[in-house]
Each structure stands twice: as C-alpha cells, then as structure tokens.
Amino acid sequence: MIDLAKANKNLWKEITEESGDIRNCFNCGTCVSGCPAAEADPPLLIRNLARMVLLGLEDELLEEGTPWICVTCSQCEEMCPMKVHPFEVCLAIRRWQSQKDETYIPPAVTEIFQRGHTQPLEKVQELRKSVGLEETPPTIVKFPELLKKFQAMLRETELVKNNDFMFRG
C-alpha cells in the first residue's frame, strides 16, 4: 500500500525541468502500443513511467531499470495525442535516476560500453541469418578497431573513470 498523500508531488518538476507537458497524459496507451521495447522482459511501459512521475512515486521509479532499454526510436513521440513527449520523459527519467544516486550505474551503460548499444545481438543474428544477411549487423560491433577507439573515449568520462571495475573491455 502506497500512501499517495505522502508521495513527492513535485517529482514531475524535478524530472521534466518543469515542462508541464507530462501532465497532459490521459493514459491512452498509444506510446506503449507503438514501442518496440514494450516487448522486452520486463517491458518498457512508458505510460506507466509517466504515471509514476505524475503520482510522485519516487522510490518505485528509482528502482525502474526499464527506461534504459528505450531504443530512442521516437515512435511514442510521433503519435502521442496529448504531446506528452514520452520519449523526452524517458530520457529525463534516466538523467534523474543517474543524478539522484551517484553510485547508480544502469546496466545499459555497461552494455553500451561493450557493444555500442543496448540491444542484445543474439535475436538479431538469428533473424539476419534467416533472411540471408550477414549475422553481425553493421554496427560498431563489426569493427573491433573502432569499438576499441569508442571504449577509449568512454574511459575519459567521469562515470567510467570512477567505476572502472565495471568496464572491462
């Protein structure tokens, strides 16, 4: 049981830099029904994340790992009938989570370090093979030299520097 009256009712301001767009949401679900990451396990349910922001459910939102599986395709943004900008909300939640807890390293960051993106390769490789394409997609994964350069750049960031035990190339 969550005591709503004690929730952080200014959470939406903290997260969205006071953009009131998120408040327009009427839970229609368009964002989720067009989201490729909504099929993940656990699914990315942007509507629910926005709802948690609005209701001020700070603790629950901090626990959410799903904002990090967003593939930034912007489909939600395209069709949202209330101009909530769900994609922006998703990114804003990531920023908020990172700032809220300096020790928090979302698993997605390590994945990005390892292969340049969060999406796992296995599924894609099977699919590519089945339609006669090369198994490995032409992302940075295919170019080990470039990947090394990319990782070297990341090592310059504070995040990786301070937590280098998590980033073994």
Added chain:
Amino acid sequence: MVVGGGIAGIQASLDLAESGYKVYLVERSPAIGGTMAQLDKTFPTNDCSMCILSPKLVECARHRNIEVITYANVQDVNGEPGNFTVSVKKRARYVNEELCTGCGVCQEKCPSKAPSEFEQGLGLRKAIYVPYAQAVPNVPVIDRDICIYFQKGKCRACEMFCKAKAIDFTQTDQIVEIKVGAIILCPGFDEFDASIFTNYGYGIFPNVLTSIQFERLLSASGPFQGQLIRPSDKKPPQKIAWIQCVGSRDTHIAANSYCSSVCCTYAIKEAMVAKEHSSIPLETAIFYIDIRTHGKGFERYYERAEKEQGVRFIRSRIHSVYQDSEGDLILRYVDENKIKEEKFCLLVLSVGLRPPALTEELAKKLGVELNQYGFCQAGDFAPVTTSKPGIFTAGVFSGPKDIPESVMGASAAASEAAQLLASSRHSLTAEKQYPPERDVSGEEPRIGVFICHCGTNIGGVVDVPNVREYVSSLPSVVFADENLFTCSQDTQQRIKEKIEEYNLNRVVIAAASPLTHESLFQETIREAGLNKYLFEMVNIRNQCSWVHTHEPDKATEKAKDLVRMAVAKARLIKPLRQMPLEINHAALVVGGGIAGMTSALNLAEQGFEVHLVERASQLGGIANRIYHTIEGLDVQAFLKDLINKVAQQPLIHIYKETDILEFSGYVGNFKTGIMVRPEGETREINHGVAIIASGGDVFKPKEYLYGQHPSVFTMLELEGEIAKGNPQVGAAQNIVMIQCVGSRDEERPYCSRTCCSKAVGCALKLKELNPEANIYVLYRDIRTYGFKEQYYQEARAKGVLFIPYDITEKPKVEAVTEDGKEILRVNVSDPILGMDFSIDADVLALATATVPSPGSEELSRLFKVPLNEDGFFLEAHVKLRPVDFSTEGVFVCGLAHSPKLIEESITQAKAAASRAATILAKDVIYGQGAIASIDKEACSGCQICIGVCPYSAIIFNEEDQVAEVQELLCKGCGNCAAACPSGACSIKNLANEHILAEIEALV
C-alpha cells in the same frame, strides 16, 4: 430560413411550418436528408435510419408552408432581426424540377461515372444523379465536371431518353433574394479526414474504412446491398476492429482537442449491427480511451454489446496499423501491460465530427462568431442562440451531438424564431387544400396493392415479384405494384396516379411498420381524393423479412398470407369521419425548475397563456443547489434573472406549493385539478397542452461513509460548500472524488451524464482556491464529452490526478484513528500500475447519481404517460420525438426525461415549447376516425366498457341506460370492444366482421 437540410434543419422547418410560419429550407447538396440518410441503423434502438427519416423528408417536401431549395448556397445576408434579406445562389441543376418525374432513365443511360459522395467513394454514381434512392427532391443534377457533353460537347444521352423533356443544358446559376424574419443555421458537419493519420493506413490499405463508409457498407441500399463484405476481396470478414477517437481528443496530429461525443455509441452500434448482418460468426473489438455512453439508454446498450453480444472493449489507443499479404490488418496494442498483436480482416476508424467546410466564410458574412474549434459560438445559457440577433443554430454546428440532441436543438431554435416572429404568425402560411372526397358508397371494392422492396430490407428475403403476381389474382384486386421504396416521394406520386388510372377505392400497402409510415400513405390517398381510412397496411418487413431472414421461401409465403388477409379486410372497410377539436390556447407546465420556467417563458413570449405549477415553495428546482457550470458560468445569477422574467411575464400564472390532483381530457382540451397547499384551495385549469418538467433528484448513497463522517459530501454539497466559502473545503490539502456513485451499477445501470463534468468543474474551483491542494478523482471512464474535454485537460494540466478504478474493485473508505488523530482513509487499486494506494482525505466528495424525482410515478399515473426502466419519463421515440409523449399534447423536458446539464435542459425545454406551439398555434385539430362505436340496441348497460377505457372516453347515458362513446376522446384502442359481453361495442373498420374476414382468408 433554415440553412441546412439534415435532420436538424428538417425538424426546425417542420416545427415552424406547423406553428404558422412560412419556411425556406436551403440545402447545399442536391437533396435534403444530411448525414442521417447515410446511416444504416441508429442507436440505441437499432431502428433503420432511412425508415424513420424518410417520412420526415417526404413530410418536408409536401408541407404547404415549406419551400425546399436544394443545390443552393446562402451568399449574403442583410438586414436585421425580423427583416433579413438573404441572397441564395441556386446552382444550375440542368434538370427542370417542374418537369422531372424522377423516373431515373437518365441515370441509367448516362455513360459517365464518378465515385459517389453519398456512398463515400465505395460506389459509383453517374454524371447525372440523385444522391440516393429516397432523395427529396427526387430530381437529379448534372455534374458538369464529368458530364461528357459539358466536357467534350457531345453525348446528350440523358436528354434523348428523358420522356418528360426535363433536361435543360442551358440552365445557369440563379441568385434569388428572399425576405425572412429569422435564420436558423444547421449546416451539419464534415467527418474528420482520416488520411491525415497515415499510420492507420486510411486511403492506403483497402480494408481500412471510416465509420461513415462502414455505415454505407452495412446499409441495404449501400454499395454492397447490405452484405457484410470487405472491399479488397469481397469476402465476409471474420474479425473487425474499431479505433476510437480518430481526429478527436488529439491535440497533436489531428489538432482537435474536443471529444466528438457520438463515436463511442456509434461504434458499439456498428459492432452489434455487423454481428447481426454477418453471414458467418463475427468477432468485434473496440479500441478506446474512455467509453462515453452518456446518453439516455446508452449505458445499457454498451452493457448489452459487451455481455450479450460479446463485443470486446480494449482500453488501448492504437499507434499504427500494418497490412499483411492477405490484406488483413495487424493491430498492436497494450492490454494489462502486455503487448499483443492481433489480426483483423477489416478496420473501422471512428472519425470525429468537424465544423463543415466553408462555414467560416458563411459565418463571417453573417456576422456569426465561431468558437476556438470553428463551431458556432452559442450564447451563455442560450444554447441555440448565435452572437447575431435573429440568427439561431441547431444540430452539430454548435458542437458535436447525436440525433436526438440535434432534433431537440432544432425544435429549440424553432421556438426562438417563433418567439421573435410571434406577431407575424399565420401571416404567410396557407391552409392545406385537399380535393373533395370521392363518394365510394355503392361501388364494388376496387383494391390497389403496393408492395415494397424497402431496398433489400424486404426484397432481399421476400420474393416481392412473386408476391405481386400472387396478389394480382386475389378477388377485388384490380392493380398490384412493387416499389423499391414505397415511402419515397416519387412513389407517392405513383400511388396517386394509379388510384386515378384504375379508379381504386381501397389501397393496401405491404411495406414497413404502420407506426412510422401509415400516416404518410393515408395522406397520399387523401390527396388522391380517397377517404384516408380506405387503407390497410401490412408489415411484411418486421413480420416477414426481418424475423424469417434465413427462410426466404417461408417468408414469401407468409407475406402472401398477410397481404391476402389485408385484402379480405379491405373489401369491407368504409370511409370514416374525424371529429374536429377546438384548441384551448393555454399551456400547463408541471415543475418550476429551469426547464419548466424556460418552457413557460418561451410559450408566453410566443403569446400563449401558461399555468406554471411548482410543488415547492420557491421556483428554481435543483438549480437552487448548483452554483457554477464547468465553463464557470454563474448559475445563481442566471436563475435569479430567469425567475424574475417569469414572475414579470403577465401571461404566466405561477402556482407554488401546489400539487396536481387530477388530469383529464385530450389534446387541445385538458383539465387539470390542482391544490394550492397554503390556502388549501383546489382549482381547475383548462389547457390545450401540458409539459412535464418535474425535474430530478440527487441520489443519497449509503456507502463510502456518507452521512456518517463529517468530511464526506455529495458532489453537489461540495459545490455548495465551495460557493459558501466553507474554510474546511477551501483549506483542504487532500481532496478525493469518487465518480459513478450509484450510477452504472446493478441497481442503476445508467450513466448520470453530468457527474464527470461536475467533478472536473469542482476540481478546477478547488485548484483556484488552493493551487497546492492534492485532488484525486477516482473514475471509471471520464465522460467530459464535446467541448467539455478542454476542462478535463485543464484539470490535468493543473495537476488534478485521475486514477481509474474497476467496478469489481471499488475504492474503500474507512475512518481510522492513528496516533490519536481521526483519519478518513480512501484505498484504491490502480489497474494501470497494478499498485494499491491509500489517500488520507480531508474532504471526500461523491459524484452521486441523478435519480428521478420522487413525484414521477404519481405524475406518470395521473397523466397516463410512461416511465422507462430507470424511472425517467419515456418519450414517444428516443431518436426523432425526444420531447413528445405518445399521448398527444403532452411533452417532457429537463431532468424528468433523463440526467442532463443545464444548457441541455434549456434546449430541451425550448424544444418542448416549440412542439407545444405546433398545437397551440392551431384553432382546430382533428380527432381519430377509427374509434369505438356502441350499438344502442345491443347495449345491456353493464358499464364494463367504462371501467376498461384508459381514456375515460365512455360515459353512461342514464336516460337510455346505455353506454356512449365520446368521439373526441376515443383513441380506438379496442379495450371496450374486447370487454363488451353483449357484442354491442366495436371499433370502426375493425369490427368482428373485419377480423373474421381476415381469419377466413388465412385458414
């Protein structure tokens, strides 16, 4: 002048024409009928739309006081209220309206085709065309753009084949100037252009249709003759989906933030009708945001669709639609937080209503203000008034609304026009002149039988040519005919011609229900010089084709049986006479709330005397407890003003603290006994019409600690506390509102319509008082229909939190003590997040149901008018007679009819006044002809008949010791004839001999 010939324009024209005004009805398309003509069925009764509309079209066309001007646009308006000059551009039809017989040969011969506007592009029409089969007028127009003669200089096939020589290629556009006193604008609406939503594939995938296209697909007169098949491969679909809010409630792509009000219920209707039509088992699913079935009877309709018909309702808006190689459509949606993909054979987009194209220009010319959405800006508490005096509005032009609301608005606009022009009533109208009645006594019966295909409604099942051939052989039948639509205007002409040609003296029509069509046909034969009772009607649609759809042979045999019976009876029927009734020009209005006062004031301003009876000690009714509308209008100021106007109007007699004791009489001559309580005085009022505006009441719940905890209020009480400036409310930090308390449940399975708007209005007021207050609205569906959606949006933008709950898991309210503090705790489960919340509330407001007024049952008994299953008064027809009762001369408006908002009560009250004025404006009307008669010789004086007569139409003649019928009162119900033990009593043209003749013909 009425601008726009849809159902609203038609109703406004008919009301005004019937109450003594000359009407010009201007329509921009080639025929009147509007969108309603395109619909297959209408909710929530699933009546055939064309079947109920067509008699009105014909009535309009044949009304002596209505001049229908089609294919014409209003160009300009000058002048002032009471004296406008309107220039109207009559576009060239290239067909002479006087000469054309509507035979249709030109359309058959024309070689050039284009997509039909009426069929929404699903079918074709010719270059010379009438938009649809029952079109009024049934005169084609030539589309210059595709006419081969106009484009290439040769062809003229139509001209060659036109026997009436009606084709006239030399016609040019004509500007005519018409002087009128008032203007009613009902230009209707355009549907939202679905192709903007490229992600739904409209215009790209063949099996994605708009809802109006789907209506045409379902319609028997549509492009597929009512067979449910999909466009791509003409196969019957197994699964159909509807996507709601296409072009509504969307500030982004559609840039339309309002709710179109009607789409939820029409989608439900289409799903149910599709299931009925389908030749194979059909699955249906409706994807929605909120289901808004807020109209009278709509919630039950929704329940029926879901629970009885198995229509699936899925709360998920669809992002995009994909098509597979079979032409099936793949919808991806979120259900219980899981992504699902489902294939459908056909997809219907529930498109919203937009202001009609070109109205912006017209409005500018007329000086009529439009609102932010481009619809007509109505006045405050004046829903049919525009910003320009003397110009009124009805129908969707002032905002999205359904058919009954359009009809009410139309009558209301008519009442405003009638009020403005009261001094010139009857100055331009003409009495209908009939030819003298032919004396048929002594003639052998010569019967003409007309059998209707009703598009495919009948003809699709019953073998009509076979029935016709059979009927021709029956004794006394000298002519038998079959018609595609017997009710259409050209068929009326044909019937008249055939009566003359064959010297018919009896007419039998085998078609739809006599309820909707009998009077039309009776008028037709009367125009041909026959007494209107020399007529019999057989309902081979409801009784044959509809109930025996799957057994066409048996349906055909039954149709033959029924027609044979009618013919047997027709041989014996005689001309009957209708007694003239003089009209008392006063009205009785029961109930002194906003509805009653509005009706009374309008009638008085039209020049009629009004007796206004109120049970309470003050006028105002429930509005005394309402302070603000959702728009922020001051209800108390309006109410005070209205009460003053009513009090100062010399033609209105007000009786407060007064009860109604008895009611008797008949239309034009009612008598009502009243008792004024303080004086203990009884009086009798004579009046010609009665309007029931007895109001409604607020449900007092037993749940949620109401009446037990000082911080629990009804929403209306909360509104009162806000208005009074109660500091407990103003300073409250946590406010919870629970919606649907006592509505949409087992006991009261109807939606109370106003509570969502009321809650949003109160929430906004509270936010004004204390922007930091936390307001939680616990709801099932938010039903801020129409333009009220903007306030729902505003409430969200101001931080009001809306939490849905499921009826199976209602919120729980408990009073607890923690750390010595008394706490009112509300627990609710959020189905979206799957989390349980508790809120410690400072104030809990319950949006309780609107219930019938406690006096309704007594009034229903006294006035002999029915209540519906929810205890509200039941009108004569929920679609097209929304303020009339079946009892002639008695009308209903306001909360007595169903829950509604103030401006809706005002509209309905004005509509009731308009309908009442159609009677009050006349000096004489005529009684029934087919009434009871008592054979004096055979009567034993037992008086059983007197006891069973519901109309008190039989009196006992003490002198002769026999019962006598008061012919003016008798409605011909037949109770007396059935009860009479000596066989002395019978109904004219329905006596034993007639019934026996029918039975004999059957066996």
